[in-house]
Amino acid sequence: MKSVRNAWPLTLAAALLSSVSCASSMSGGSAVDGVRPVSPPPIATAASTTDPRVGLKAGLTDAGVAARNIRLVSHSPKSNIFEGDGGPRGLTYANSDLAFAGNFVYQGNFSGFQIWDIANPAAPVLRKAVLCATGQGDPSIYGNLLFLSSESTGNRTDCGTGGVADRVSPDRMVGVRIYDITDKANPRKVVDVQTCRGSHTHTLVPDPTDRSIVYVYVAGSAGVRPGEELAGCVDAPIDSANTSRFRVEVIRVPLAHPEEAKIVSYARIFNDLAAAHAHGIAPGDSGAPARAPRANPAGGPPAPRTGPNQCHDITVYPAIGYAAGACGGYGLLLDIRDPVNPKRLQAVGDTNFAFWHSATFNNDGTKLLFTDEWGGGTQPKCRFDDPIDWGGDAIFTLQNGHLTQGAYFKMPAAQSKQENCVAHNGSLVPVPGRDIMVQGWYQGGIDVIDFTDANHPYEIAYFDRGPVDSTKMVTAGYWAGYWYNGHIVASEMARGLDVFELVPSEYLSQNEIDAAKLVHFDTFNPQMQPKVMWPAAFPVVRSYLDQLVRGQGLASSRTSAIAAQLTAAEQASGAARRSALTTLAGQLDADVAGARDGARVQAMAAAVRDLANAPM
Amino acid sequence: MSTALGLRALFLVTAGAASVAAQTPLAVRVGSPRYTAADVQFMQGMIGHHAQAVVMATMAPTHGASAQVALFARKIINSQNDEIELMQGWLRDRGEGAPDPKDPHAGMDMSMPGHEMLMPGMLTAEQLAALDSARGVDFDRLFLTGMIQHHQGALTMVATLFDSPGAGQTPEIFGFATGVDADQRAEIARMQAMLATITRSTSK
Numbered sequence: 001m002k003s004v005r006n007a008w009p010l011t012l013a014a015a016l017l018s019s020v021s022c023a024s025s026m027s028g029g030s031a032v033d034g035v036r037p038v039s040p041p042p043i044a045t046a047a048s049t050t051d052p053r054v055g056l057k058a059g060l061t062d063a064g065v066a067a068r069n070i071r072l073v074s075h076s077p078k079s080n081i082f083e084g085d086g087g088p089r090g091l092t093y094a095n096s097d098l099a100f101a102g103n104f105v106y107q108g109n110f111s112g113f114q115i116w117d118i119a120n121p122a123a124p125v126l127r128k129a130v131l132c133a134t135g136q137g138d139p140s141i142y143g144n145l146l147f148l149s150s151e152s153t154g155n156r157t158d159c160g161t162g163g164v165a166d167r168v169s170p171d172r173m174v175g176v177r178i179y180d181i182t183d184k185a186n187p188r189k190v191v192d193v194q195t196c197r198g199s200h201t202h203t204l205v206p207d208p209t210d211r212s213i214v215y216v217y218v219a220g221s222a223g224v225r226p227g228e229e230l231a232g233c234v235d236a237p238i239d240s241a242n243t244s245r246f247r248v249e250v251i252r253v254p255l256a257h258p259e260e261a262k263i264v265s266y267a268r269i270f271n272d273l274a275a276a277h278a279h280g281i282a283p284g285d286s287g288a289p290a291r292a293p294r295a296n297p298a299g300g301p302p303a304p305r306t307g308p309n310q311c312h313d314i315t316v317y318p319a320i321g322y323a324a325g326a327c328g329g330y331g332l333l334l335d336i337r338d339p340v341n342p343k344r345l346q347a348v349g350d351t352n353f354a355f356w357h358s359a360t361f362n363n364d365g366t367k368l369l370f371t372d373e374w375g376g377g378t379q380p381k382c383r384f385d386d387p388i389d390w391g392g393d394a395i396f397t398l399q400n401g402h403l404t405q406g407a408y409f410k411m412p413a414a415q416s417k418q419e420n421c422v423a424h425n426g427s428l429v430p431v432p433g434r435d436i437m438v439q440g441w442y443q444g445g446i447d448v449i450d451f452t453d454a455n456h457p458y459e460i461a462y463f464d465r466g467p468v469d470s471t472k473m474v475t476a477g478y479w480a481g482y483w484y485n486g487h488i489v490a491s492e493m494a495r496g497l498d499v500f501e502l503v504p505s506e507y508l509s510q511n512e513i514d515a516a517k518l519v520h521f522d523t524f525n526p527q528m529q530p531k532v533m534w535p536a537a538f539p540v541v542r543s544y545l546d547q548l549v550r551g552q553g554l555a556s557s558r559t560s561a562i563a564a565q566l567t568a569a570e571q572a573s574g575a576a577r578r579s580a581l582t583t584l585a586g587q588l589d590a591d592v593a594g595a596r597d598g599a600r601v602q603a604m605a606a607a608v609r610d611l612a613n614a615p616m
Numbered sequence: 617m618s619t620a621l622g623l624r625a626l627f628l629v630t631a632g633a634a635s636v637a638a639q640t641p642l643a644v645r646v647g648s649p650r651y652t653a654a655d656v657q658f659m660q661g662m663i664g665h666h667a668q669a670v671v672m673a674t675m676a677p678t679h680g681a682s683a684q685v686a687l688f689a690r691k692i693i694n695s696q697n698d699e700i701e702l703m704q705g706w707l708r709d710r711g712e713g714a715p716d717p718k719d720p721h722a723g724m725d726m727s728m729p730g731h732e733m734l735m736p737g738m739l740t741a742e743q744l745a746a747l748d749s750a751r752g753v754d755f756d757r758l759f760l761t762g763m764i765q766h767h768q769g770a771l772t773m774v775a776t777l778f779d780s781p782g783a784g785q786t787p788e789i790f791g792f793a794t795g796v797d798a799d800q801r802a803e804i805a806r807m808q809a810m811l812a813t814i815t816r817s818t819s820k
Contacts, residue, residue: 068678090706090786090787090788091787091788091791092786092787092788094787110787134785135790135791136787136791150788151794152785152786152787152790153778153784153790154782154786154790155787162650162784163650164782165781165782166781167779167781168733200794221794221797221798222790222794223774223775223778223794223797308799308801308802310798312798328801328802329801329805329806330796351684351687351688351806354691354695354802354803355798355799357800373697374691374695374800375695375698376791376792376795376798377789378702378795379642379695379698379699379702380698381698386694390691404713472705473701473702473705475646498719503812538732
């Protein structure tokens with residue numbers, strides 16, 4: 001593998017310099033130092049034309065870079081087996097989504113997958129690249145099993161590249177491929193689970209009681225295969241009990257016998273769906289279920305109801321029993337407590353949203369961020385004249401199983417027409433007390449945003465390169481950026497794998513970054529959201545304190561005093577520390593009533609109490 | 617999945633053996649999946665098809681469209697113009713003819729010389745003239761019924777593509793065609809809802 005640390009010599013150095021200057025003004029160890037009261041920036045009303053991300057130099061390997069409050073730790077080009085044959089660059093060998101387990105990153109590709117070892121995030125090592133056409137190859141990992149979405153109708157059971165000539169063929173493989181990756185150097189295909197519409201994306205769902213079982217929700221957007229090719233496939237309207245549209249397939253996988261994986265149910269989550277209404281108004285299917293209107297154009301027979309008939313992506317949050325389905329014209333809230341039979345609780349629509357693409361819950365399960373992949377990801381939807389409320393995120397609050405729409409967020413720097421750009425995949429950055437997310441925007445770069453206030457999301461950090469080509473659109477950019485065990489790992493469709501580190505700024509302190517880095521997952525599949533729990537630690541307590549200072553949620557005389565008490569407690573040990581912290585927790589309890597942000601003071605008191613009770 | 621907590625991950629240090637074994641020599645790389653004549657016809661035909669949608673949507677601001685229909689029309693113009701560029705780029709990159717959307721033959725099925733037919737769902741000259749002469753709520757109604765017809769034609773074109781042996785299998789064509797299918801189905805549903813609103817409000 002060619003050394004990659006030289007790929008962006010000047011710009012990387014510039015990013016390093018700017019991050020160092022930020023860091024030196026912020027890192028002080030103790031809370032409050034360097035953290036100042038600050039209001040979030042206003043919500044953008046149009047794409048900025050003066051942002052540093054505007055007008056970056058084009059180039060596949062030498063593009064210009066703009067970075068703010070983030071540092072590129074490493075860049076690794078994709079395996080050369082995905083370089084293609086010199087023909088037009090496009091989706092054929094594009095990287096796609098990521099899954100994580102231990103030190104390994106599983107990176108999907110439209111033509112297979114790669115296994116990266118990121119034990120040293122500054123120098124990832126490519127352990128294996130497997131060629132097997134997928135389109136689009138979204139991966140998930142569970143134990144030693146790797147799941148890979150396969151959708152393009154030319155995909156073959158033998159992983160050959162010639163396509164499938166016949167309309168009905170035993171050679172076609174669209175569905176979910178399952179590999180055993182116990183031996184990273186030799187992944188072994190265990191089984192192909194064939195589905196009627198392939199698998200554009202999929203989502204793992206653990207069985208709530210039986211740890212030997214995992215389920216797979218399949219979202220496929222291909223046409224329905226002929227029944228002669230796969231028994232039971234029927235292209236029929238929603239009224240049909242057996243239609244292969246208007247449903248989510250549920251695969252049951254016995255972990256000890258993955259070869260026995262099979263479809264066990266078809267969830268009809270689109271039945272009785274009311275029409276999506278204008279912005280801000282949820283369709284009224286939470287009360288009396290309204291039938292979809294049947295238009296009667298020109299006095300002819302009723303037009304067939306055409307959509308939605310599939311989800312694009314489903315994010316499950318097993319700890320709270322909900323899933324969010326991003327399903328074409330709708331965002332759906334699902335009850336998954338019985339994972340074999342997910343049930344729709346609510347559907348939301350929005351005329352500004354072209355295509356409901358993916359979703360992320362906040363950690364409390366009180367907010368839900370949906371993305372609008374307007375243009376499908378291959379179009380330049382972040383130009384100056386593209387509306388700021390089209391092709392971005394919409395944030396909803398979630399209370400008692402009901403969604404209410406808040407504000408939009410869209411990557412705010414005007415991009416060129418050579419850059420495909422729209423909201424895409426991301427995950428939470430686990431900062432206690434805040435809802436922060438990192439997200440890919442294709443050639444719009446990656447963005448780290450705060451959406452704690454559903455009505456006022458704002459940007460904290462970004463990284464963006466210029467377009468691949470200055471003369472025409474070449475599909476590339478960040479499929480996703482995900483937080484994994486202390487770093488942001490991002491999949492670049494054309495360029496490879498990037499690892500980043502967050503750098504403190506006025507909107508994010510070193511304590512908050514340190515607290516996020518305390519969270520560790522053995523496995524992370526972004527579409528299966530884990531519940532984050534923070535250990536008892538000083539950075540967690542100081543995160544709350546920094547937030548109280550930044551947002552002026554508690555009198556400055558009190559925050560200064562608390563900071564001093566924390567410093568003293570940290571320097572003490574044993575019973576003295578325990579006593580100091582217990583005293584502080586009691587004082588914080590008393591602060592709650594008079595504080596502007598009492599809830600945050602209360603959360604800090606709990607974190608202090610955890611620390612007091614922690615083994616020392 | 618485990619959510620075990622702890623201080624920073626204790627990464628195993630195995631990276632010392634920097635691996636080059638995972639790279640494959642150039643000589644054994646394989647060719648890209650092939651595209652077919654049906655793929656080319658689909659892209660060429662869809663350019664003219666999209667161009668007509670843009671013509672229809674461009675009328676909205678001057679024909680008294682409601683705010684809701686005007687907003688929808690604005691999105692159609694943006695989306696379908698970009699897709700026309702994408703289709704032209706795909707064709708040019710492969711040395712195939714890329715129709716000019718302003719060419720009156722764009723949107724014609726030229727496979728049977730002397731019997732040129734409009735691509736599925738496209739409005740006839742008479743339908744377009746009727747739309748152009750309508751104003752206000754009449755425009756909204758004709759626009760929505762016409763665009764639903766037009767979009768349903770696009771779904772037919774996608775279905776025809778995938779029914780052609782070997783067609784629609786390269787990731788670019790597969791992704792674009794399934795995207796057209798998904799996007800336009802969502803838009804048809806939205807238009808049906810808007811149409812139902814008009815029908816309700818005008819029948820009171």
